[in-house]
Amino acid sequence: MYRLLVVEDDRQTAAEIAAALADHGFTVDTAETGREGLQKAAAETYDAIVLDRMLPGGLDGLGVLATLRAAGIDAPVLILSALSAVDERVRGLRAGGDDYLTKPFDFLELTARLDVLLRRQSAPPRETILRAGKLEMDLATRTVHHAGRAVDLLPREYRLLEFLMRHAGQVVTRTMLFEEVWNYRTAEPTNVIDMHVSKLRRKLDPDGADPMIRTVRGAGYMLRAAG
């Protein structure tokens, strides 16, 4: 079971985040100030840290992050912020953050992103062939086969499938898809992403015999990891 630390100054928000993460199966500790967060992070080993960008007192989120990294604590850090400007995001990631989520956010979005961060920690490096169930993707030749049958994909569909396959068995939100596959940081146009996924579904499985991509109600999608 993963242990997570949530550093958030608003007690109610912290409690809600902690409850949502606990429901998701994580063990959660909370800290209200940057100082307390640093002490806890140094005293125990956490698998990931959820860090508020704006913290009271002299030490804000980026300060905590810099101190953590300087102390050699390299647990993945997800930054929460009310500031959505692109340069804020860039600054957060440059300071050593691994992901950035703008408030207000959906708890499903938060847990999905944390799953990805935690998985990334343990993922084997650099394969040239991705496999999920009957699906096989050759990264070198950029070809996809489903149950031995070649599937012809547009470049964007290929990237969409690659992202889903890299996170097979995990919930992937529409926002994550939009950010990773289209590479723009804006409010995602929800319906359209669904339509792209539907098209991809039809191409992978024209007769509906083996539905690979499952819709997770209210959250996003999940590619079945095994046949």
Place this chain on the structure above:
Amino acid sequence: MRLVDLPRTTSFQLALRFLLLFGAASIALCGFLYWQTTYYIEAGIDDWLSHEQAVLAVVQSSTLVKRLEAHVVADPTLERPLTLFTADGTRLAGTHLAMTAAELTAVPMDSPFRFVFHQGAHPFVFRGLAHRRPDGDVLLVARDMEPSHKFVEVLTHAFIIGGLATTFLGLTGAAVVGFDAMRRLDGVTRSIQRIVGGDLSERLPTHGRADDLDRLVLVINGMLGALERLMQEVKGVCDNVAHDLRTPLTRLLAGLERTRRHTATAEDYAAAIDDAILETRDVLKTFAAILRISEVESGARRAGFTDTDLCEVVADAAELFEPMAEAKGVRLLLASSDSPALMRGDPSLLFEAVGNLIENALKFTPQGGCVTVLGFARAGTVGFEVVDTGPGIQADERDAVLRRFYRGETSRHTEGSGLGLALVAAVARLHGMELTIRDALPGCRITLVRHDGADSGIGKQPPADPANSNDIAMKPAAE
């Protein structure tokens, strides 16, 4: 306005300073004039004295005595005294000067000098020139200075009276100017107090003189106008937010209450909760959209500007919306241009703007219609355009649709927050782009264009209406 405030006004102090400066200059000028005048008069007299001495020097002593006696008879006044006296100060002939022998023997030879003697109470000032003749006698030629002193006196009086008149006029002028400024500033102050008191429609008074104060007042009035407009916009937005959020919140509440009254099974509860979650998400989404528009309008995103190719952004957006067009039975065409359309900007915001326009166009274009998008750069302009074959936007609605929460008659019953075009307008303003809505006959053409493509470095083609040019190859968005 009080009299004691007058010396503190800027105009009065300025006038006073000028008066002091002018006074100092006048005094210096008068002094110079005085000095030059007296010098000139003295030099004239000295010339006359030397000339007289020279004439009399060649006259024989006996003849001289006779001439002096004749001079005394002819000119008994002391205006031009001529006196011959011996070395010990005894007068031989000529004018009687009330001077002692000691005084006479002390006079300097052959150089003009000034001397005074009293006859009664009246002092006589003379300028004289003495010359020792070969026989040892001394001839003194002199001239009364009274007439020239009179002239200098009149001159000095004129100076003083002129100075006093100037001072009086200057002070009066300064007071008038000061009072005028005080009166105008008091007017401005009263207006500002009314504005601070809450009357935002109040404007500062002008005097139609187009002077510096009027110019300042005009600028401030312009600022007040902008502030008033913004305040009204903020108020309008608040009203709209309240109105637009009341609807989903009412629906949410009604749903929850209905669930409370009627629901029996756990599945019903779960379904009701899911509905509530979706409803709440929509409300949050509306909030997020409002916040985004505010963020864009604050200009904070300008920090994230990079070199962006509008053609690429437009192509990406067209590709993203292709499935939606397909589902609606509308053709989505990407008009490709040969050169990139580079400008400084936030690619994500520009993408969102293009996306909003495409989504809107798809929403209103009937089945079998067509939506065309293109990014272009030519002749110092760079921009993008979305053209549809829908019902178009009425001319009188074209400004209104860009306002937050505005819903046109045709769109009142369609889905949407009424914030899409407001965000497009905010993105356009952030990038210094001009947003125009025109008729495409049939349909609507929305163009965002940035003039002065100086920093994009592109735009060698002649200007042309982008959508009507024939050099653009049309192709479906997702080939």
